[in-house]
Amino acid sequence: GQQVMQIPQYQHVQEGEDFTTYCNSSTTLSNIQWYKQRPGGHPVFLIQLVKSGEVKKQKRLTFQFGEAKKNSSLHITATQTTDVGTYFCAVGGGGGKLIFGQGTELSVKP
């Protein structure tokens, strides 16, 4: 079935450093979504990318969808302690299901 690979699994950064997580699929995607899960929390929707080569920004977060619609990235500029959590990409499947990547756990040292 559909799978999406996400790397890295963990990322430890000093506050103020940048952070990037990547998702890759072997098949062309119709769209990709990004979610954030705070420690002990639930997934919270961040953004959906639909168009080839699309770039969207939310304050310090930049989301990209590859030209071939097989990969995506989330970049955080100048991380803050509030950015701590696990970032998941997710792709849609039949019946509306979401297939999640493994997630990248971000820790930020103040």
Place this chain on the structure above:
Amino acid sequence: EPEVTQTPSHQVTQMGQEVILRCVPISNHLYFYWYRQILGQKVEFLVSFYNNEISEKSEIFDDQFSVERPDGSNFTLKIRSTKLEDSAMYFCASSEAPKNIQYFGAGTRLSVL
């Protein structure tokens, strides 16, 4: 802001017992989902539900699992005879349409002893 609510927040049960996890989706949403997350792992799809029918289910969702919309507001997940490996966080989600944003509840932590 509307939210998905789940009860209980934590359920402890003995192996072999039946559990029912409850969810109240966002009121104007028509598509409902259950996911589970074993501690430290990714979120896994279990089942999607629309128009009082299962739309899609995963391999995890075997005969021990069932879902029901018993009334106009609740959406339940039943595990008939729990196993140790059913211990996980179970998230309910809902959306207006199948490709729309899914809103997740805070989850129910199920501990099977």
